Amino acid sequence: MNTAAGTFSRLRWRARLGRWIESPGPRNAIIALILVNAVILGLETSDALMARYGGLLTAINQAILAVFVVEIAIKLVAFGHRFFRSGWNVFDFFVVGISLVPAAGPLEILRALRILRVLRLLSQVPRLKMIIESLMRALPGMGWTAALLVLVFYVFAVMGTMLFGDAFPDYWGSLGKSFFSLFQIMTLESWSSGIARPMLEEMPLVWIYFVPFILVSSFMVLNLFIAIIVTATNSIHDDEEALARRELLDELRRIRQRLEVLEGPVASEAEPGASTRQPDLKPRGD
Template sequence: MRTDAWHSRAAAGRFVLSSPVQTFIIVVILVNAVILGLETSPAVTESFGGLLHVLDQICLGIFLIEIALKLYAERLGFFRNAWNVFDFLVIGVALIPGADGFAVLRALRVLRVLRLISVIPSLRRVVDALVRAVPGIVSIAALLVIVFYVGAVMSTMLFGARFPEYFGDMGASLFSLFQIMTLDSWSAIARTVSAEIPWAPAFFVPFVLISALTVLNLFIAVIVDAMQGLDEDRVRNGEAPVHEVTVGGHGEAAVLAELRELRAQVAHLTQSLESGARPARE
């Protein structure tokens, strides 16, 4: 009986991780995203609100079936995979009642669209690269905070008296410098200040060069370096650096599931042989 249950769980795991099923899940996620977008239109909701609600519940039911099959196949091992936990939480939010004090949770249904990240390998690698780049990003963010603090103190002292709307206090200066860093109408602020203070460009130009053109580009460099590091690790482990591994028409996840199944079968046979050998010795 236990062997039959194990085979049924292995079959469920192969089924839910198969390429056709995963492609179908991607299509359902995209359809659900369109439905959630249409629900934001009052005119569409008034005309087709009931139909959209039914379709949304059908999509949710499909996601629940997928999660249930994975839980049945992997049992507690399901929660050892961070992407499985992510999917479980995203779907679990949709099950919380969206009425009265929990009405805000209805808006969180759109988080289901984020499941595309967990089912598309290329998107997963991007997120893995972002996670790997976190230490470098934190260091660059600390550098940016220092640059902002120094710039805010200087600009408040230099320009606060004449331009209180931009640099009247630390809060106003930080906001103005953030706008300058994003290059959002920064020249308007710089020209307004420079009209009364001719040497003001000596402050604004270096700040733009340091914050917008140097520090922000360091973020991109760190992320690119992390992605290259992931590709190097995949190559070092004998895996494909860009495309998902395929063996015999199956995706990487399906191949790993089959390997786990084979390992479990070998362990089961070994246990059977050992149990059969004991009575013979006796």
């Protein structure tokens, strides 16, 4: 019995610790430290500032890293193995873990990876987290849209190489060059003055090739990407609203259960009174 009570007390204590570390106060403090750390990592790129304040910046950086380590440790204690069920927790663990690896010798490249700590804002700010989750949810649909775009590129690249390869080898001399030219045309970056108009001087009907490609790639397919992302974002909003409704219904159900428990003693106390003699309301004779 004492063992069960001790286990229950420990679980309750860990639950309180988990609620505290994810409450607005500690979360806002971590966000502030991430921003300060980002500024410090930017200042460390200046040789003049490092020569004058290098010791102070390094000390502040190490202190902030220690806070991050304590935060991860608290979450590990509070959530146990459930900590690694969240992709955001795994991401935070990976970023903080990289910062703890000594960046010396062949691991010198890890010094540049310290800036990844700034990306922890993605897991701390709810709105940023929602954007990333929207992108992740949209990946399947975006993959098929990308496949459609590649198919369109391949068809127009083969056509462009066969039609314009001899006259304009710099742009259409090979399939690879045609792909790159089509990518420039899709982005609408100097495609008119750099590619289309020089070709129009020799081939007046070349616009019949460019206009359908721009309509399909730049306007239709790319707008499909935007539509998929917007749909994914709306689905996340719907999921959040559904979760809020479920939590509200669960809370109302718990309140109802508590009321039923409280009504039990009240009803039992009222029953003896019901057996008392009721007043005689019949009119009495003379």
